Amino acid sequence: MAMAARPDPEGCREQDLGLFEIIQRDGLARIGRFHTNHGVITTPMLLPVINPNLRTIEPREMWESYGVDALITNSYVIWKHDELRSEALSKGIHSLLDFPGAIVTDSGTFQSYVYGDVEVSPEEIVSFQRDMGVDLGTMLDVFGRPDMTRDELEGAVTETANRSVPSLSVAGPDLLLNGPIQGGTHSDLRVQSSLLMGSSESNGRGFAVHPIGGIVPLMEQQRYKELFEILLSSKSSLPPERPVHFFGCGHPLLFPMAIALGVDLFDSAAYAIFARDDRILTPDGTLKLDDLKEWPFQSSALFGTTPQMIKDLDAEDRSRVLARHNLEVTQSELARCREAIRNGTIWQLAEHRSHASPHLREAFVWLQEQLDEPDDGPVGESVLSMIASSNPLREGGESLGEEIEYRPHILHIQALLAMRWRVPGSWWDSSTDPPDGVLLIEGAPPPWRNSALASVVMHLIENPRTVVMIATPIGILPFSLEDLSPWCHLIGPDGIWDPVLDDQEVTELLEEFGLADLPVTRLVPRDGTETYPENGRDVRGWLDRCSVVDKLSILCSIHPLDACKLTDEMTSRRSRTDRVINVSSQGEHILSPRLTDGGISLTIQGANAANEMHNSKPPEFGTGEGDSEFPGLPRVCIIDDAVPFVGKGRNVMHGYISGADSHLIPGQPCIVVDSKGDLVAHGTPITTHLEMAHMRKGVAVKVRAGAMKPDE
Numbered sequence: 001m002a003m004a005a006r007p008d009p010e011g012c013r014e015q016d017l018g019l020f021e022i023i024q025r026d027g028l029a030r031i032g033r034f035h036t037n038h039g040v041i042t043t044p045m046l047l048p049v050i051n052p053n054l055r056t057i058e059p060r061e062m063w064e065s066y067g068v069d070a071l072i073t074n075s076y077v078i079w080k081h082d083e084l085r086s087e088a089l090s091k092g093i094h095s096l097l098d099f100p101g102a103i104v105t106d107s108g109t110f111q112s113y114v115y116g117d118v119e120v121s122p123e124e125i126v127s128f129q130r131d132m133g134v135d136l137g138t139m140l141d142v143f144g145r146p147d148m149t150r151d152e153l154e155g156a157v158t159e160t161a162n163r164s165v166p167s168l169s170v171a172g173p174d175l176l177l178n179g180p181i182q183g184g185t186h187s188d189l190r191v192q193s194s195l196l197m198g199s200s201e202s203n204g205r206g207f208a209v210h211p212i213g214g215i216v217p218l219m220e221q222q223r224y225k226e227l228f229e230i231l232l233s234s235k236s237s238l239p240p241e242r243p244v245h246f247f248g249c250g251h252p253l254l255f256p257m258a259i260a261l262g263v264d265l266f267d268s269a270a271y272a273i274f275a276r277d278d279r280i281l282t283p284d285g286t287l288k289l290d291d292l293k294e295w296p297f298q299s300s301a302l303f304g305t306t307p308q309m310i311k312d313l314d315a316e317d318r319s320r321v322l323a324r325h326n327l328e329v330t331q332s333e334l335a336r337c338r339e340a341i342r343n344g345t346i347w348q349l350a351e352h353r354s355h356a357s358p359h360l361r362e363a364f365v366w367l368q369e370q371l372d373e374p375d376d377g378p379v380g381e382s383v384l385s386m387i388a389s390s391n392p393l394r395e396g397g398e399s400l401g402e403e404i405e406y407r408p409h410i411l412h413i414q415a416l417l418a419m420r421w422r423v424p425g426s427w428w429d430s431s432t433d434p435p436d437g438v439l440l441i442e443g444a445p446p447p448w449r450n451s452a453l454a455s456v457v458m459h460l461i462e463n464p465r466t467v468v469m470i471a472t473p474i475g476i477l478p479f480s481l482e483d484l485s486p487w488c489h490l491i492g493p494d495g496i497w498d499p500v501l502d503d504q505e506v507t508e509l510l511e512e513f514g515l516a517d518l519p520v521t522r523l524v525p526r527d528g529t530e531t532y533p534e535n536g537r538d539v540r541g542w543l544d545r546c547s548v549v550d551k552l553s554i555l556c557s558i559h560p561l562d563a564c565k566l567t568d569e570m571t572s573r574r575s576r577t578d579r580v581i582n583v584s585s586q587g588e589h590i591l592s593p594r595l596t597d598g599g600i601s602l603t604i605q606g607a608n609a610a611n612e613m614h615n616s617k618p619p620e621f622g623t624g625e626g627d628s629e630f631p632g633l634p635r636v637c638i639i640d641d642a643v644p645f646v647g648k649g650r651n652v653m654h655g656y657i658s659g660a661d662s663h664l665i666p667g668q669p670c671i672v673v674d675s676k677g678d679l680v681a682h683g684t685p686i687t688t689h690l691e692m693a694h695m696r697k698g699v700a701v702k703v704r705a706g707a708m709k710p711d712e
């Protein structure tokens, strides 16, 4: 099949230059778009390093055949070389490299780390990058080596920050700049550096991207735990609207974990350097050509060859073939990571890759400890925001593994359940006394509505004040949430559902829900063919309502009493498989339970009713909020100019938002209100409240429906 040549990119709109938008997310990992004068770059991505003196793969070929949107080269190397320098200044960097996409340059800092001092001043190297027509340049930061004393590292942070305003000022309006973060392995210095660099401005412009600098020695020594500690410390204090670059990181092994923790850009010469050394990159390590009899993987660069054939090539040809293979592996691992973000499995990919190296494993286990018990410092802060920004519900299966309970989205749903689930306030027979027993379903796989419903109804007819719970391999779950992912979608062999709990374990699990003092009836459902008698209908209706009330409380932070009001005189329509698909209250369709993940989709009537339950003012950025466990359906308040558009169903865009509730969960329902608090629309947030406060580009809330009629 003949492929058309890849056309040159279109520059971004003038007002979008340097802006970053988030298209999709999975916790801290995001698919982003970074806007430059030479195209819009999709992240996470790797900037291949081009040595202008030694082009192992031609930049043009990278653009055309490898889908490379942007690359990085070193402005100091060009500056030092008379011919390159004069050509770069007269024809521009894009012509010098013959690359139509975005060009990023580094500044010589790394050379100062390797060779000692550089001969260029901070202002001179920035103006040189500007004059060559670079898209994203780098200021001359001071490399903070991990083996420096704390005083020296503090000096590197301060001196880098002192140079930032003059550098931004020289860069002017067209050259975007990287503002590197230094500080060695000291979390507090990384925070200090992030705050200083994040707030530096000249003529109203700050840095476009923040690379995490000084980490190459840590990667060389495989000190990955410290590497990720640095990343999380820096992330806690960086502007949320700017992409983060992991300076000098290009081994595919590190991509999934780094991306899961919020890295957007990588750069590396590894593909070429390793190739020159006859080393081959794979997603889980590096292999030596000399050790191979056969290829244990494939790539188009190696297709049709054997290791012996490559060994027989002369050094230059061999390194070209291996560099092509290495670049392919790098690109395909990044594509795999982006796909994992799209389908919500980036953490599982990081979990999987962590087994490829003991050093990476050490880092991953440390991360899990942090997830289990976040520390009080900046690392804990980032870990908590990772959990809070993970959509707790997912479609599709969740593979059961030993580490499942550390996955951020699982921790999130467990935390929401622990914080917001309450025993029913009233029972099917209208009594309102406290519960007098627990029915525990165990030893059966989902769907429990099929296997256990009749037994549950029969038990409730006899014992109306019973709390019904289900034992699963990842804890116990109220029966009202029996179709919620991940519990109902656990994938594993049948044995995972065998009853394994002893009385002590049952007591401990019930304790978490405050139910340990109640008598427990244990039920192992049989074949699910039992039926319940006619008088079970009321019980069934009550169970359906409990399910809706619990989901509104847990996923939408609506107080259970308000959720009861919302579902007053609730009626429902059922699917052919007997599942509730539409819920109406007082004659109005207010919501639909989703069959795919157990979540709920509101209607505009439901959103309106939930909004009327708020009695506080609409949220405003910069003002404090209470810390109620049920602060109501989260609100995003938009500015007046946007109301006519969003009211008719257009998405809420960043830049038009004046406030957002901090308990907003990306992926779960929210309402959009105007400055008076009146409903404008409802939808699904993509970004967090912090991102909404700072981002200026892209969709913040995907609107499901506007509150205005089309002709209003």
Ligand code: GUN
Binding pocket: 106, 107, 108, 109, 110, 138, 139, 141, 143, 144, 180, 212, 213, 214, 215, 216, 247, 248
């Ligand atoms: N390349 C790798 N590490 C660094 C760093 O800390 N600063 C700069 N400017 N470039 C780098």
